[in-house]
Amino acid sequence: MTHATWNKSWIAGLLVLMMLVITACSGNGNTENAAQGNGKNNGNQAETPTEPAEVPEPFGMYKEPVELKIGKSTIAEPKFPEGETWADNEYYRHLQKTLNISVKHAWEADGSSSAYKDKVNLSIASNDLPDAFSLVNRDQLAELVKNDMIEDLTEVYEKYVSPEYKAVIDSTNGQAIAEVTVDGKMFAIPTAREVTPNLVWVRQDWLDTLKLQAPKSVDDVLAVAKAFKAADLDKTGKAVGLTGVEKFVSDGNEMHGYELLFNAYELYPMQWTKGQDGTIAYGGIQPGVKDVLAKLAQAFKDGLIDREFATKDAGKANEVLTSGQGGIAVLPWWAPGWPLQDSVKNSGGKAVWKAYPIIGANGKYNGEQNGILNSMYVVRKGYEHPEALVKLVNWEFKLKQRGYPELNELMDNGIYKEIKRRGTPFEVNAARMDEIQFLAGVIQQGVKGEITKEEAAKLHPEAWDKVERIQKYRANPDPMADTALWADDTQWTIGAPALVAAEQNVHFNVFTGITKGMENKKSILDDLLIQSYLKIIYGEESVDYFDTFVEQWKSQGGDEITKEVQEQVAK
Incomplete structure (x- = not known):
């Protein structure tokens, strides 16, 4: 149900309620009307009308x-217009005008x-x-719940969440709610x-020249690398x-990282996994890792x-691609924006990049997310x-979805072109899983x-702007006139569609807190x-090392931490 439709339904309901109230008020004076507090009091106590x-x-x-006093996450040197601040803008x-919520700051701290x-x-x-604040991790949530310091928000969420925001949370199939639920109660x-x-990005022009097939497996990736x-x-x-890159495995998706190669075998080296029996295990010590x-x-x-990969950060690894030395890498769907447009620019438009998911032994495109x-x-x-927080989140999400034209215009072309939504109380960044x-x-x-x-705007507020940029790129007889437009076209018509080119099987880190x-x-175990x-x-040790x-990891604290994680997840 859209917000507009919802409002119409609510207004209709309110009119019915008002007529009932009016009818009751105009009836017999001895008839009680609890809603209006008009019941007769037989005692000496004066009648007290209630809202x-x-x-x-x-x-x-x-x-x-x-x-509503909040804890505010800030950044250094905010670019506010003169006379405005984090707490006065x-x-x-607009929040005061539309919801009558007066947001104050209990304190401010640098979120970067x-x-x-x-x-x-x-x-x-x-x-x-x-009164309200954002948490950095689930450990903080657990501490607050343990000491009975925060409200159970189950009921106010169900009553006050907007249909649009609820759709985002529901897209996680219960995972988002589960992350903030303790003993059946929703505390955040x-x-x-x-x-x-991540995807594997490949110089398609090189594949075509060498008459090679697009890579589908880890072995294919290495075969293409060999040929290039x-x-x-x-x-x-x-x-x-x-x-x-030096950080070639992590708990997420590093640019140029090798996580995707492990993921193909349903292995997640720096994530916690949970077996069907509820047993917690660390991905980095599983037997299959040895084979990869x-x-x-x-x-x-x-x-x-x-x-030299172990000495390079993402910037240095990018130079391999932008200089024409390499043509295959593990990168995010948005890589055309950075660094691939530099590759195209430096090659004079000769470089043609395409993205492919890697299919695992289970026939799926396996990935991981922290x-x-x-x-x-x-x-x-x-x-x-407590419902004021829910209303505030609704308001922030509506702003993100471009539901307040007067504010959106200030962010696009006006005084908030630099600060964007950072100036809102929480800068709520929420999106559907897909x-x-x-x-x-x-x-x-x-x-x-x-x-x-108009139809596109109803489906997604950001769609048409990107459509126009792609149309502008394709209408120009010189495709290299603006490589930023090339990046828009490539990431939205090649990169993002590759994410759905095969059935996804994404593993979410079972535990992201700190024991x-x-x-x-x-840090010692990670190193x-x-x-x-x-x-x-590197070949300095055999694979049997x-x-x-594994024995060192377990004896130097890994077993102890695994037990702690097991206990935390079980709560």
């Missing part, structure tokens, strides 16, 4: 101002560093909480984010096979992997209007002329994993 109970409305405006005034996390922890430790308003595993290195089609004299490391070690020995939530918002215990895939589909319909601008044992040992894997890949690593 009718509020009808829950996602965007309902309070009759009296409601103050058009966003806050550890300062915000530290401030939240301090507020929890001192039991001095703002979750966000959700799009799920977009041997051919050195751009005659650089420094040809590279598959790119890589053996494959990578052989590829490195054969020169199919950049021999978590489903972007953030979560809580209300301190005892705050009189947001990118869905948007790409709408864009393609628009480009093909299958839907109008007591992790505080002192996680042990990376260095042990590298020794095997993996067994030694």
Whole structure:
């Protein structure tokens, strides 16, 4: 149901309620009307009229101002117009005007560093909480619930969440709600984010020249890397096979990382997994990892992997592609924006890039993501209007969906062109799990002329702007006149569609918090994993060294942490 339709239904309901009230008021004076407080009191107590109970409305405006003190995450050197601040700007005034919610700041802390996390922890430790604030991790949520410091939001969420925001949360099939639920109670308003595993991006012009098929498996990727290195089609004299970076495995999706190669075998080296029996295990010590490391070690020995990958960050790895030394890499769907448009520009338009999912032994496109939530918002215990947080989240999401033209114009071309939505109380970033895939589909319909601008706007507020940019790119006889437009076309008509080219099987990290044992040992164990894997890949140790690593990992704190994670997940 759309917001407009919902409002019409609510208004109709309200009119019915008002007529009932009027009818009751005009009836017999001895008839009680509890809703209006008009019942006769036989005692000496004076009659006390009461206001009718509020009808829950996602965007309902309070009759009296409601103050909401928040903990605000900021950034250094915000670009506000002169005279405006984090706590005094058009966003806050619009909230007051449309919802009658007066947002104040209990405190502010830099969200780009550890300062915000530290401030939240301090507020929890001192039991001095703002009315509402965002949490950094689930550990903070667990601590707040354990000490009965925050409100159960189950009922107010169900009553006040907007249909549009509920659709986003529901797209996670219950995962987002589960992340903020303890003992059947929902203690935070979750966000959700799009799920977009990495892809293998390949120089299609090189594939065509060498008459090679597009890669579908890990073995195919290595075969293409071998062919590209041997051919050195751009005659650089420094040809590279598959790119890589020093952080070649992580708990998410690194640019140029090798997670996707492990994922193909349903392995997740730096994530926690959960078996069917509920047993928690660490992905990096599973037996199958040994086989993938053996494959990578052989590829490195054969020169199919950049021999300097362990010394490079993403920027340096990008240079392999933009200089024409390499033509195959593991990158996100949006890679045409960076770095691939530089590759196209530097090649004079000769480079043609296409994206492909890697299909695992299970016949699926396996990927990983560190978590489903972007953030979560809580209300301190005892705050009189917990529903105000839900209304605020509704308002912020509507703004993100371009539902307030006057504010959206300020962000597009006006005084908030630099600060954007950072100036709102929480900058709620929520998206459907399939947001990118869905948007790409709408864009393609628009480009093909299958839907109008108005129809596209109803499906997604950002679609038509991208349609027009792609049409502008394709209408120009010089395709390299604006490589930024090339990037728009390629990421939305090649990159994003590749995400749905095969059935996805995405693994979500079972535990993203910090246990007591992790505080002192996680970084040591992470380094042990990376260095042990590298020794095997580099050939400094045989693949059997993996067994030694596993024993070291377990004895140096891994077993202790696994037990702690098991206990946390079981709560």
